Amino acid sequence: MSVGNLIVMKILVFAIAACLTLGASSAFAQSQPQATSSPEGTTLTVNAQGFVLAKPDMATVVLGVVTEDVTATGALAQNAERMNRLVSALRSARVAERDIQTSRITVGPRYANHPYRIVGYGASNSVNVRVRNLDQIGRLVDAAAAAGGNTVERIAFAHSDPTPHLDSARRNAALEARRRADLYAQALDMRVVRVKSVMEQGYYGSDEIVVTGSRVSGAEPTPIAPGEIASRVSLAVVFELR
Secondary structure, three states, X not given: OOXXXXXXXXXHHHHHHHHHHHHHHHHHHHHOOOOOOOOOOEEEEEEEEEEEEXXXXXXXXXXXXXXXXXXXXXXXXXXXXXXXXXXXXXXXXXXXXXXXXXXXXXXXXXXXXXXXXXXXXXXXXEEEEEXXXXXXXXXXXXXXXXXXOOEEXXXXXXXXXXXXXXXXXXXXXXXXXXXXXXXXXXXXXXXEEEEEEEEEEEXXXXXXXXXXXXOOOOOOOOOOOOOOEEEEEEEEEEEEEO
8 A cells, every 4th residue: 555545544534533523522412401591480370260149130031922723824823913912911011112022933834743744833933021120020921921922931130230240250250360379389489470461261140040841821920039140250360480
């Protein structure tokens, strides 16, 4: 081997060794965890709900008429006649026009099996009645039944002005969120530094009673007990802990 070739081989050996050394150093550096620092502390998200109970001061009652006949026009005609009497009875009971609203009108065939065929038609008509004096609900149901009504679909109690009740629920939700944040911070040997964000996720403020079956004239009146309804508010609050 000539001297020139020997020198070239030595240069190649040194170059390969240098590359291996640099590669190993780079791989070692990448395998180590990279420390990162953030000016902000730990964040904690708390979902809390607040509620208050209070007596309702109004209700919506859904009253209606269901009729049947061999023809669709006959079912509708009977229904219209009885529904007009029902609405007149509500007006006579001093329910304001603005508190009576049609909610549903339907007409459709009735079927029988063996053989499968149309045997008649049914029609229904319902009205939402807003009642501002809860003591009047029972009398209105009786008056509607006497006038030809034969269904009571539901009763929904509510507050005429839900704002003060919802605001109380909002305060309770915020206090509950902070209480839980302090609890977690204490358990983690930290403290709450600040509130980063607050999001109201929803609210609810009415109770509904669903009545199944029909109200038949002459039967004992169904007792109406308004009780209390809950106003609820849900919050998502993000706290910063340190």
